[in-house]
Every structure is written in structure tokens, then in C-alpha cells.
Amino acid sequence: MKVYHRVTLLRVLTISALLFLFLVVVCLAALSLGAVHTGLCEIQAALQGLLAGEAPNQILFSVRLPRILFAGIVGASLSMAGVVFQALLRNPLADPYVLGVSGGSALGAIAGIVVGAGSFFAGVPFLAFCGAILTVLLVFVVAGGPRGVFMDNSLLLAGVVVNSFFSAAILFSLSVVDSPQLRSISFWLMGDLSGAAWRDIAVSFVCLTAVFTVLYSQARRLNLLVQGEETASRLGLNTKGAKYVMLTAASFLTAVAVSLAGIIGFVGMMVPHMMRLVWGSDHRLLLPAAALFGAAFLITADTLARTLLAPAELPVGVITALCGAPYFIFLMRRRGGR
């Protein structure tokens, strides 16, 4: 039996530090792996050289490092969004992809590119955000039973339907519109982390940190909401207000991830679930753990995507779906058996 530990500030900090260490190790491994293998000593030498003002190693610092950081940010965003969606819908199968929020976000981004919103600052991500929010509302309307009770099945069905509609709409717009700015089909349907620019990384990191801060201040409220809305309200929570804050935050994270990296599925479902198994359900611990582990998780998946068939590359969403879909089925069956 798992031993229960009280969630204290000290425990949260300790576990976060441990997971951060793990993340650093994963980053180093990912740095060294690739079409051209780079040993740890070489990485160290390159780092020292960089500090000494020498010209940076192209492969390490212009190709791999930005991509790794980017994967980390996207992975953390998707995992945190997953934590929030799972809590609010009280369903461990929920995730931005499964619910169709990623799809809606992608469609918003594509619409933005097609109408030329890219010429405004953050025009495309803003429309991606609108797409995400609208999808969240849609899923809530379709799946929400009377008095805000979500039945497992209707939720998943709503997600399936919304998802296939968005995939079709994405394929349709990509074949009809011929815009040089539109990226490949696989970017929008399966995710791709190769196009990482330093500016995107900086902006998305700031977004991630800001949203994390907001969500963390709501961590206890998430714990209450998981008990059901009526219970949460009885324990003194203004559930409506809290829900809006959290859904907006989760949609925002999804939009950031999707507009920069396309649709990457199942990360937001698997990571929170694994972390819950190991560390328990308290969101004060779950949020940072999911963010850090989610980062490491997507970095690993992306490293596999670019090394498995090197020099060819797979879309990273292929890797996450290949492990995510069976995981999903496993989870579903286990819940059914309970």
C-alpha cells in the first residue's frame, strides 16, 4: 500500500526539486542524442566555450537546445491544462486533445493565418485562444447534463465528435486555402516541435510562468472542485468564479501550446494521471509535479521522434499518440471495472 504523506510546503519544494533535477538530466540526454551524437564531455566543453565567449556550437545551441526548451514548455503547458480539465470535469480521461480543445485551438490558429491575423502582434495565438475557449464551452454544453453533472460517456463522446469535426475542418481549410504561412498538415494534426524560435520560447515561457502562478494560487480550490460542485460550494467556494478562472487558464495554456507546436495529443491525460498515482491527488503538489514531469515527458518523446528514424523525423504527436492511446484504453477499462 502506498504511504500517505501530508502535503506541506516543504514536501512540495522537495519533490519539485527532485523532479527538476530529473528534468535537467533528461535535457542533457536529449542534448547529446541526435543524428550527430554529442558526448557529455563535449556538451560540457561547449558550455564552457560559450561562457568564455567563443562561437556557440551550432548543433547544440541553435538546433537542439531551443527545441528541447520548446518541447519542455509545450509539455508543461499541456500537462497543466490536463490537470485542470481533469479536475473540473472530474474525469481522469480528460485532456485538451481528447476534449477537442486542441483541435478547436488549431482551427482558430489556421483561421487566423488565413485571414492574415499574423500581421498583428499575437493575432494568431489570440484566435487560437478563442478557438480553445469556444470548444470548452461547446464541450460543456454538449456533455453537461442537468445541473452540471458530467457523465463519463457523454463527455468522451462529445470530445470524439468535436475532434473529428475539427480534424475535417482543418484538412478542408488546408486543402482549400493555399497560404505560404500555413504549415504542413502533419504540424496541425500531429504536432511538430522543430520550428522553435528563441522569441517564441521566451514569450511562451513567460505565459507558462504567469498561468502557473495563477493556477497555483487556486490549487486548494481545485481540490475542492474535484469533490463536486455542490460539495465545493458547501465548503465555502464560489464555484462559478473559480471555474471561469481555471477554464480560461487551461484554454490559454492549450492555445499557447497549439499555436506554437500544433496538436500533440494525450500528454495532458497521461502525465497528470501518472503523477497522481505517485504523489496523490492534492493539486498543490500535482500542479508543479505535472508541469515538471510533463516537460521531461515531451522532451523525451521529441527526442525519440527525431532519433528513432534518423535522419528522418517523426511528428512528435505520433510518439505521444502511440503510447497515449493504449494508456487511454487501459485507464478506461480499469475505471469500468471499478
Add this chain to the structure above:
Amino acid sequence: MSVIYTENISFRYTDKPVLENISFNVDRPCLLAVIGPNGSGKTTLLKMLDGTLFPETGRALVCGKDTRRFSRREMARLVAMVPQEVPPVFPFVAEEIVLMGRFPHQGHRLFEDKKDYRIVYDAMEKTDALPFARRRFSELSAGERQRVLIARALAQEPEILLLDESTVYLDLKHQAQFLSLIRALTRDRGLTVVFVTHDINLAAQNADQILLLYNGKKYAIGTPADVLTAKNIKEVYDVQVGIDLNPHNGSPRLTLFA
């Protein structure tokens, strides 16, 4: 100032009225039992008292203040409810569930302090929930879960405790323990307890007042001896009962003639 004061409360979920013109008040801390047949509006009435629902017409006052004018947090510090059944979703352990009862007292603090843990420990001790404090809520039996939820309500340190069939799953020992606990809290700490129950003998023995509901209307309210008459029971429940006095404590005792 009445602890609970309701004035002509009416409510309906759809077309059919669930509560009609209910007025009653509780002037000082006591145990009020709410009884009545299935669908007579007992649970809905409880929801009127903690602001989960608001009356369509009429008003409900708790400690002199209209339930509509409470923030959720204020309400949770004053009124705690032990619900009938809560399906658990994610694996929380019992102690974590009870700790959530401290939320209304914590402001913006993110972590519990020593006082919170002490109160939670006391509450779990009183309901005999300490032996499974660190076990998963979902793995507990119905009676054990009930004891956890009662402890959570006590951790809220309320002045009014609402119980919805909270004794159903408790075994005899824990039923006795729980009843003497709420009686003691009423006597020593001025807690008011409103409990919905189908066990009329339990109500007769323990309640100071009984409110008998019938089709959403107040049929009678008063001491057990006043309310529990063979005539009232016949009209509301449509069963023949014999009523005598319990030789051990002098409270009315029902015998069902089937």
C-alpha cells in the same frame, strides 16, 4: 434572534412544487429532526438552509441573516452539511477530505497550519475516523465514509449542522457514539443540529423538536410527544402504528402494525 427562521418558503425544481409555504423557526440551539415520507421535500429543505438552493418565494434566515446575503465562505463557517452520498473520483485519503473542511477558515493561505491539523485531528477522533485517516476515501466502507464526512463537517466548526440520513450506514456502536456526540455539542457548544431521517424512533428518542413534512408542506412541528401521534402518522404515512412510551427514557415509541 432565531438560529433558523423560515418564512413561507416555496420551491420547485420543475412544475411540481417541492416545498410549499413552509414556516418554522428554531429559537435556540437544539436537535431538530425532519421526518416525512419519500419525496416530501426533506433534503430540499436542508438545501434551503445552507444556501445550496434559494427559496422561490419566502425567505430563510440563518442566525438572523437572509441566506441570499451570505458569501459562500461566510456560510460555510456557519452551516455545515453532511450529504447523503459522495461518489469519489480521484484518490484522496480520508485526512485530506477532512482537511478540506478547514477551507472556509483559511483565507488565501495555501497550506494548513498546526491549528488546522489539531482541529482535524479532534474532529476525526470524535467520529472515530482516526484508524483510517491515511487510507483512501474510495476504499472505505459506506459507514466509514460517513464518519469521514461528519468529521469534515465538524472541522468547519459550524454553528448549525445539517445531516441528511447520516446515521443510515453507521453500525450500532457508531450510531450511539455519534448521537451522544451531537447531543453533547448541542448542550456544551450551542450547536444546532437539523437532521433528516426515516428512523422515527431515532428521532423520537433524540430530537428536541420534530418537523413532520407531508407533500412539501409542514404538517406538524413540536416536541416528539406532540408530533408523533397515531393519527398524524396514519395521515402522513398511511400506516397503522401503535404508540406507547419507551420505558427507558419516556420518549414516544412507535410500533409498526404490518
